[in-house]
Amino acid sequence: MASRKSAFRAVLATLVVIAAAPLLVILLPLLLPVIAAGAVLSERALARTGCPNCGQAFGRAEVRRAKRVAAAAARGLTRTMMALGLRPRVVTTWRLNCPRCGFAYGYRAGDPPGALTLLGQTPPK
Numbered sequence: 001m002a003s004r005k006s007a008f009r010a011v012l013a014t015l016v017v018i019a020a021a022p023l024l025v026i027l028l029p030l031l032l033p034v035i036a037a038g039a040v041l042s043e044r045a046l047a048r049t050g051c052p053n054c055g056q057a058f059g060r061a062e063v064r065r066a067k068r069v070a071a072a073a074a075r076g077l078t079r080t081m082m083a084l085g086l087r088p089r090v091v092t093t094w095r096l097n098c099p100r101c102g103f104a105y106g107y108r109a110g111d112p113p114g115a116l117t118l119l120g121q122t123p124p125k
């Protein structure tokens with residue numbers, strides 16, 4: 001009885017996946033702009049976040065720079081791991097430097113804007 005029930009569940013799960021695949025393809029053009037808008041809004045929120053040390057906002061240029069540097073590091077790490085035959089699982093940390101006091105903070109993409117980790121102090125530019 002239990003195997004018949006689990007077979008029914010497997011068939012039902014397969015049917016749900018088959019039915020959902022075209023729906024995802026149809027909804028993808030609607031979902032992509034929503035995802036892109038969410039990324040822009042979170043980037044802006046992080047840019048407005050004040051430095052925990054001095055209160056100065058990081059600014060969009062610094063957030064974009066940190067994101068660009070983290071993406072380049074992730075690409076390099078991914079290539080290296082794939083060349084070694086490993087499956088890469090990379091979590092990038094953006095290094096945000098305060099334009100006023102020079103303190104550096106780590107930010108993981110997807111975390112709330114205030115979730116900053118103190119990394120150290122870099123000399124102000």
Ligand SMILES: [Zn+2]
Binds near residue numbers: 052054056099100102
């Ligand atoms: Zn600061």
